[in-house]
Amino acid sequence: MTITTQPPAPRTTARRRRVARFSPRDVAVIGLLLGIPVLLDVALIWGPTLASVALSFTSWNGVTDIEPIGLDNYRNIVSNYPPFWPAVRHNLIWLLFLGVVATPLGLFFAVLLDKQIRFSRFYQTALYLPVVLSLAVIGFIAQLLYSRDYGAVNAALGRTDNPIDWIGDPSINLWSVLVLVGWRHVGYVMLLYLAGLKAVDPALKEAAAIDGANEPQTFFRVVFPVLRPVNILVLVITVIEALRAFDVVYAINRGRNGLELLSVLITDNIIGEASRIGFGSAIAVILLLISLGFIVTYLVQVFREERA
Amino acid sequence: MITPHHPTRRTVLRGAALGATALAVPALPAALAGCEKPDSGGGSGDGGGTVTFGSNYSDEVPKKALADVLAKSGQDVRVNTVDHNTFQENINRYLQATPDDVFTWFAGYRMQFFAAQGFATDISDVWSEIGGDFSEAMKAASTGEDGKQYFVPFYYYPWAVFYRKSVFESKGYQVPTTWDEYKALAAKMKADGLTPIALGNKDGWPAMGTFDYINMRLNGYDFHVNLMAGKESWEDPKVKQVFTLWQEILPYCQTGANGRTWQEAAQSLAAKQTGMYLLGMFVGQQFSGADAEDLDYFPFPQIAEEHGQDSVEAPIDGFMISAKAKNVDGAKRLLKYLASAEAQNLYLKSDPNNVATNNKADTSGYNALQKKAAELVGGAKHISQFLDRDTRPDFASTVMIPSLQTFLTNPKDVDGLVKQIEGQKKTIFTS
Numbered sequence: 248m249t250i251t252t253q254p255p256a257p258r259t260t261a262r263r264r265r266v267a268r269f270s271p272r273d274v275a276v277i278g279l280l281l282g283i284p285v286l287l288d289v290a291l292i293w294g295p296t297l298a299s300v301a302l303s304f305t306s307w308n309g310v311t312d313i314e315p316i317g318l319d320n321y322r323n324i325v326s327n328y329p330p331f332w333p334a335v336r337h338n339l340i341w342l343l344f345l346g347v348v349a350t351p352l353g354l355f356f357a358v359l360l361d362k363q364i365r366f367s368r369f370y371q372t373a374l375y376l377p378v379v380l381s382l383a384v385i386g387f388i389a390q391l392l393y394s395r396d397y398g399a400v401n402a403a404l405g406r407t408d409n410p411i412d413w414i415g416d417p418s419i420n421l422w423s424v425l426v427l428v429g430w431r432h433v434g435y436v437m438l439l440y441l442a443g444l445k446a447v448d449p450a451l452k453e454a455a456a457i458d459g460a461n462e463p464q465t466f467f468r469v470v471f472p473v474l475r476p477v478n479i480l481v482l483v484i485t486v487i488e489a490l491r492a493f494d495v496v497y498a499i500n501r502g503r504n505g506l507e508l509l510s511v512l513i514t515d516n517i518i519g520e521a522s523r524i525g526f527g528s529a530i531a532v533i534l535l536l537i538s539l540g541f542i543v544t545y546l547v548q549v550f551r552e553e554r555a
Numbered sequence: 556m557i558t559p560h561h562p563t564r565r566t567v568l569r570g571a572a573l574g575a576t577a578l579a580v581p582a583l584p585a586a587l588a589g590c591e592k593p594d595s596g597g598g599s600g601d602g603g604g605t606v607t608f609g610s611n612y613s614d615e616v617p618k619k620a621l622a623d624v625l626a627k628s629g630q631d632v633r634v635n636t637v638d639h640n641t642f643q644e645n646i647n648r649y650l651q652a653t654p655d656d657v658f659t660w661f662a663g664y665r666m667q668f669f670a671a672q673g674f675a676t677d678i679s680d681v682w683s684e685i686g687g688d689f690s691e692a693m694k695a696a697s698t699g700e701d702g703k704q705y706f707v708p709f710y711y712y713p714w715a716v717f718y719r720k721s722v723f724e725s726k727g728y729q730v731p732t733t734w735d736e737y738k739a740l741a742a743k744m745k746a747d748g749l750t751p752i753a754l755g756n757k758d759g760w761p762a763m764g765t766f767d768y769i770n771m772r773l774n775g776y777d778f779h780v781n782l783m784a785g786k787e788s789w790e791d792p793k794v795k796q797v798f799t800l801w802q803e804i805l806p807y808c809q810t811g812a813n814g815r816t817w818q819e820a821a822q823s824l825a826a827k828q829t830g831m832y833l834l835g836m837f838v839g840q841q842f843s844g845a846d847a848e849d850l851d852y853f854p855f856p857q858i859a860e861e862h863g864q865d866s867v868e869a870p871i872d873g874f875m876i877s878a879k880a881k882n883v884d885g886a887k888r889l890l891k892y893l894a895s896a897e898a899q900n901l902y903l904k905s906d907p908n909n910v911a912t913n914n915k916a917d918t919s920g921y922n923a924l925q926k927k928a929a930e931l932v933g934g935a936k937h938i939s940q941f942l943d944r945d946t947r948p949d950f951a952s953t954v955m956i957p958s959l960q961t962f963l964t965n966p967k968d969v970d971g972l973v974k975q976i977e978g979q980k981k982t983i984f985t986s
Contacts (some may be wrong), residue, residue, distance in 0.1 A: 415814015
């Protein structure tokens with residue numbers, strides 16, 4: 248039996264054939280279906296974003312005239328607004344906590360549960376259940392658990408005479424909240440990694456075992472690199488969750504007294520009775536710049552690999 | 556061979572598009588019609604028709620009391636109740652979008668601020684009819700910066716130091732009238748195992764009452780009003796002295812105040828765990844039955860002899876007509892009714908934690924606390940409205956709330972605190 252190989256078709260012919268498959272009507276439909284979301288995106292997201300950037304250089308209370316004031320808002324935010332630097336710190340702590348503690352824990356649980364131990368379905372459900380709760384509900388739960396005089400945690404610890412003020416004490420309340428947020432994040436990450444691990448080809452693990460690798464080596468050298476798409480997804484989700492954190496702290500105490508976050512500062516200044524729209528927009532632009540920092544780094548990485 | 560006819564992707568999309576348009580065509584006019592507010596027939600004509608009413612009376616007791624009053628108004632009133640704190644926070648957007656004809660609000664600078672921006676209808680004509688029933692101070696609190704009236708007062712409640720009579724009797728405490736007596740009483744309470752002063756500042760505004768009173772007692776009403784209007788410097792030694800005095804009583808206050816709501820602090824007073832509580836008369840909402848009978852108060856003690864106890868913090872709640880009101884005549888008729896003694900008395904029957912603003916209101920039905928409050932405010936030389944109503948809302952919410960919470964957490968650094976407040980105040984009051 249002879250093995251015949253066909254010469255690869257010349258690339259130009261293939262491309263021409265691919266284009267010819269789209270009829271004009273197909274192009275119109277695709278144009279419409281892509282065009283409408285893009286239009287909505289520009290109108291509802293990028294338009295207001297650019298408007299916010301423009302407003303950040305003005306002083307406006309929403310009713311009277313818009314007065315341009317240059318960089319005054321930014322100068323005031325950085326030097327004359329006490330909640331600002333704590334808010335930046337808290338956002339970064341939030342990011343580090345989710346990235347360094349909650350996400351690896353989620354990965355760890357996923358690896359454990361992937362081993363098909365007994366009751367793994369039960370563990371999966373139990374760990375995933377907090378994800379079903381909205382963050383505002385988690386804020387309410389935090390108040391019930393952590394209330395200084397009437398909370399469950401102080402009662403369980405037996406500290407009724409000298410209770411720890413989990414929520415009112417600004418040096419520890421961020422950590423109290425992060426524990427609950429991490430509790431939710433772990434389930435979310437665990438589920439993503441479980442799905443990713445199930446897609447890993449078992450032949451790879453067998454090959455590693457044949458080559459004499461032990462468990463950790465198999466995992467870190469073979470499985471983890473293959474999980475690359477899931478890693479990227481989890482990284483993006485973690486950064487998004489950290490920068491957009493708002494619901495939990497707002498539900499607990501409106502984001503004050505140790506629970507300041509940039510998102511809360513923005514809403515306090517723009518949406519509340521205060522209506523310092525220029526000032527709030529400037530804080531929003533700062534948050535945008537921080538987010539863009541992460542996004543641009545990520546995109547540069549992705550494009551660099553595509554080119555390589 | 557019969558090939559089964561599978562719908563192609565195109566036919567499915569075509570079918571879906573046709574189906575959606577078929578559903579949308581009749582639904583669209585209905586939706587558009589629903590968007591328009593129902594024409595109230597009254598327009599600017601007869602003063603009849605429905606009057607819409609935006610209310611922040613969200614707690615049970617005031618909500619029911621207000622409903623009772625509106626039911627007897629003789630007009631068709633549609634009430635739109637929003638959570639109390641949420642209503643205040645959204646007021647800017649509310650007034651700019653589609654506000655109700657009449658809405659609940661507060662007297663003082665906070666009212667003048669929104670009137671000056673053109674959000675309220677001038678009701679000086681209503682005042683020309685009802686003005687005789689109100690004191691000069693009430694009229695002044697209802698007047699905007701341009702000299703016209705925009706507000707109709709409904710009730711007020713004083714801020715004072717509340718305590719339980721039974722606790723004071725059993726432990727032999729005397730009501731203090733000076734600052735030194737106040738501190739001595741607090742020390743005695745502490746020795747007896749009580750937490751002397753209750754404090755719940757999670758919402759950020761309760762601590763403002765303490766600041767206001769210490770400032771008015773120490774530096775006088777005029778200095779306080781000017782400070783609130785941004786005319787005095789927060790780095791003035793007079794202001795630093797206020798914080799220094801506050802530091803003297805902090806050891807006697809409940810710790811962890813920033814994590815405790817005012818309701819929880821009131822419950823600690825009811826449970827006899829704390830001895831005294833500086834709050835508005837609405838603290839009575841947290842007391843029921845026999846406990847409510849046991850509640851009493853004394854005015855905040857004197858600090859400087861020249862000012863004595865001449866000022867009272869008594870916020871006035873009332874109503875305004877929005878600039879975009881659809882039924883202005885109906886709204887004005889409703890305000891005249893609400894300003895009347897009978898409407899106010901009817902309200903107070905169900906919510907006795909306030910005092911009527913109308914001079915002709917029947918005070919015979921008042922309980923002991925209300926009578927005392929009416930005398931206290933009636934005899935006061937100056938009435939203040941509370942920090943967050945006496946100053947610009949953006950200054951009160953974005954600067955004072957975090958600053959006072961910072962003070963309670965870290966009371967030692969007064970110089971740094973007032974420097975920050977002054978710096979922020981300069982940027983806000985110039986804008």
